[in-house]
Amino acid sequence: MFSGIFRFELRQQLTNPLFWLIAVAMAALAFAASSSDTVSIGGGIGNIHRNAPYVVITMLGYFSIIGLFLITIFVAGAALRDFHSGTAEMMFSTPVSRAPYLGGRFAAGWLVSVMVLLAVAIGSWLGALMPWLDAARLGPTPWAGFAWALAVLVLPNLFFLGSLLFLLATVTRSMLGTYIGVIAFFVLWTIASVVLGNGNIEYQTAGALLDPFGLAALDLVTRYWTPSDRNTLIPQLIGVMLGNRALWLGIGAALLALTFVLFKPEREGLRWFRRRKHALARPVAAAISVTPIALPVVSLQTGFGSRCRQFLGLAWFDTRSVLRGVPLLVMLAFGLMNLGTNLSFSGEMFGTSIWPVTHLMAQSMSNSFNFLLVIVVGFYAGELVWRERDGRISEVIDAFPTPDWIPLLSKVTALAAVIVTFLLAGSLLCIGYQLLRGFTDVQPLLYLQYLGLNLLSFLILAILAVVLQVWANNKFVGYTLFVSYLIGMIVLSQFHMSDHLYRYGTAPATPYSDMNGFGTFWIGNLWFRAYWYCFGIALLVLAALYWVRGNVGGWRARGRIALQRFGITARTVLAFALIGFVAIGVFAFHNTHGLYRYQTYDDGQSLAANYEKDYRKYLGMAQPRITDVKVDVAIHPAERSVDVNGHYLLVNKHDQPIEELLVQLPVLPVRDAKVDLDLPAHSIVHADPAQGFTLYKLATPLAPGASMDFGFHMHVAYDGFANEPTGEELVNNGTFINSFSFPHICYDVNRQLSDNNDRRKYDLGPAQRMPKRDDVAAHANNLTSCDADWVHFEATLSTSADQIALAPGYLQKEWTTGDRRYFHYVQDTPILNFFSFQSARYKVARDKWNDVALEVYYDPRHSYNVERMLAAMKLSLDYATQHFGPYQFRQLRILEFPDYSAFAQSFANTVPFSEAIGFIADLRKPADIDYVTYVTAHEIGHQWWAHQAIGAQVQGVTMLDESLAQYSALMVMKHLYGAEKMRKF
Secondary structure, eight states: OHHHHHHHHHHHHHTSHHHHHHHHHHHHHHHHHHHOTTOOSSOOOTTSOTTOHHHHHHHHHHHHHHTHHHHHHHHHHHHHHHHHHTOHHHHHTSSOOHHHHHHHHHHHHHHHHHHHHHHHHHHHHHHTTOTTSOGGGOOSOOHHHHHHIIIIIIHHHHHHHHHHHHHHHHHHOOHHHHHHHHHHHHHHHHHHHHHHTSSOGGGHHHHHHHOTTSHHHHHHHTTTOOHHHHHHOOOOSOHHHHHHHHHHHHHHHHHHHHHHHHOOSSSOOOGGGSOOOOOOOOOOOOOOOOOOOOOOOOOOOOSHHHHHHHHHHHHHHHHHHHHTSHHHHHHHHHHHHHHHHHHHHTTOBTTBOBOOOHHHHHHHHHHHHHHHHHHHHHHHHHHHHTHHHHTTOHHHHHTSSOOTHHHHHHHHHHHHHHHHHHHHHHHHHHHHHHHHTTOOOOOHHHHHHHHHHHHHHHHHHHHHHHHHHHHHOSHHHHHHHHHHHHHHHHHHHHTTOOOTTTSTTOOOOOOOBTTTBTTTHHHHHHHHHHHHHHHHHHHHHHHHHTOOOTTOOSHHHHHHHHHHHOOHHHHHHHHHHHHHHHHHHHHHHIIIIIIBOOOOHHHHHHHHHHHHHHHGGGTTOOOOEEEEEEEEEEEETTTTEEEEEEEEEEEOOSSSOEEEEEEEOOOOSBSSEEEEEEOSSEEEEEEETTTTEEEEEEEEEEOTTOEEEEEEEEEEEOOSOOSSOOOTTSOSSOEEEEGGGSOBSSOOGGGSOOOHHHHHHTTOOSOOOOOOTTOTGGGGSOSSOSSEEEEEEEEEEEEETTOEEEOSSEEEEEEEETTEEEEEEEEEEEEESOOEEEEEOOEEEEEEETTEEEEEEEOTTOOTTHHHHHHHHHHHHHHHHHHTOOOSOSEEEEEEEOTTSOOBOOBTTEEEEEIIIIITBOOOSTTSOOHHHHHHHHHHHHHHIIIIISTTSOGGGHHHHHHHHHHHHHHHHHHHHHHHHHHHO
């Protein structure tokens, strides 16, 4: 009996096109991961071979996770086949016993799942054989790695997952219920991974044992493997690895045994997934009335108003049926659990929490719901489109006098309600978390803005999911097409194909900071949303044409009906949607490819390679050195533009005349950027605008010891929008630009490719190591500049009247003319040729340490740690002057900038400090690590080591400078908190 059921079920699975579609899609993804440098699954990077045993093992382990939502179709489908096909009663009327029935179904479903992963292994093996791969990145075929991965990871994983899915399907008698269980399992696994794997060493063994996929155990046993080990070794099946596999095999066996115990041969499953049955009242005998009944006069209305009422009624019915369902509530509960866990750990640094500012809470909600909502939307699209047909009432519903667009749009509306419900519930949880943490600046309007942006993001996916279900005319084919779309988007990302013009439903990100809000970054997002919604409307029109009513099947018959439905209304809507799609697309292309330089990843790599090939010969070429810098910087925050008039004094410090001048200009992503140079008489030897490289021949060679003027005029304006947020350094409130954007008089080694694999791809030699400490020639350059030693610096800054503009140096004068505010700074001692310019609406806190003026410029909403920063400045100056020598400046400033980046940076007497890593740290608990003090002390340490003691030394001193800055910061922390707490740090 077992063999008969097994063969029947296996034949059904293998003749299903879904099996071949999923197997080919997964194998293709594995093939791409093994045969392309742009797809990385498993860690084949750097010196690790693309087909190393470790890479193969990790890849197959990850694919067993990726397949979780796909193999459900096979395992759960085997358990539900008789119930969904209506043959359960006939099957259970035969003398088949429970063991062969369930065993045959489970074995066939599990074996088909194994075949899918075998296809993945074959795809991975074939990918590594492709002739275009770099032979230096390949080793021998790791047959032992494939065998170990299949035996130790894949088969046990699929056995556990198959047992879990088979139990869920058997108990619930519902594919939706099974997927809810899968989502619940995935969320709980994610939460456990976050809690047990949050950098806490004491939990790493428990986390490795409790990971059902074995990847945490694999990571633990291979954590300290070298690249050579990963290229050759196979993990031993001992210790925590053996314990993990035994534990989850045992749990899988227990789940399978529980399935045999709980199985009952009746159609109903758990109450949550049963259809409600209302008891019929017994008919009561009554006297036959002969009174004639007056029937109301009814007139059929087909106007726009009646169609709107029909739509609203059906949309409310669909929405209510989804929102009142227990499955949605269960998924929402698990989503909120996942969000709560992420909120508890989000933004931590060294275990220290941050203040729960609203934009970080909203971003955490978006990240927590992102994957879950995609799955919920995808599967509820199938449930809604197929609800009437699954309930065997489609013929009745299809007979109603409603246009085809009404049921279609009602499904989309119901999905929109699901999305809004998740986002509203998540927002309320975030607000509750904020209030529980004692944070009252809740910003409900900002939550609504994030809700709107997220709704637009998920609803366009919902439209696609519904359209695919309609076109496929098969629920599981529709699911597979939707999952294929998601995999396709991942593949596009791996291949660095990032243009939103062809990535359905995507749009530029909308970075937010408390200082600058959304800035102008929301503009590009909304234009691309409009672009894709025009396309989505066109898809909905085509879906309405192919909407199935009755028992129509086959594309030919559906096509004939679609032509009949393609009337003036459908043609008009489709035409306007396509016109809007094309028009907005042209406008978006003008912005992203016209106003900005769109550059693919490969373009950037090729540009860097060509730069080195063409111009590395000029490395070390004798050039004059910059000794004086004087700049006039006009910042226009509202227009996101800046104009710079600069002047360098160049001195020939060599023993021979300099006849040629090498000028390296910045290559900016925006086209509204130009640099004009003011030089002595010269001619152009070579110019390469794409690289910003120009070689000039001076009419009069610059004699040894002589000097020359070098003037430049820069204009940069960020107009329109780019494919991704660009120009975060120049914003309405919180501008932070530095001297790397200025012209330089040298070959820029920082533009070279650094990865040896990339260099080999472009026929470049191994990456050059940093110069040795005794390399006399390299001593000509310091760690920030290749064209200057110490420079005299002077700057005049202007900005809008409500902002403060700052640069290194001491303020000499401040004045206002019209709506412009001016600041004149002069540094009276030589400094590195490395400086920044900032402008924002600052509040200023001041203090003093001996004769050094201390200042913190901060956003008024971020006053939490300002006093702590001032105290840390004093402690750092105390320690550093005692151990390193006198502080070289008479003023020290910390300047906040938006959290588009999370770092602090040391310039002369000025430390820009991101709002993300200190200004919003929540240090109310005495036991928490005070990383605000640490980062402050670290950057002040750089004031000595980078800007004074060894600033004019060899480039290779960078790591020494960083180490000494860290050492001084740790000593300050030890002095402040003692050795015991520092051990935790």
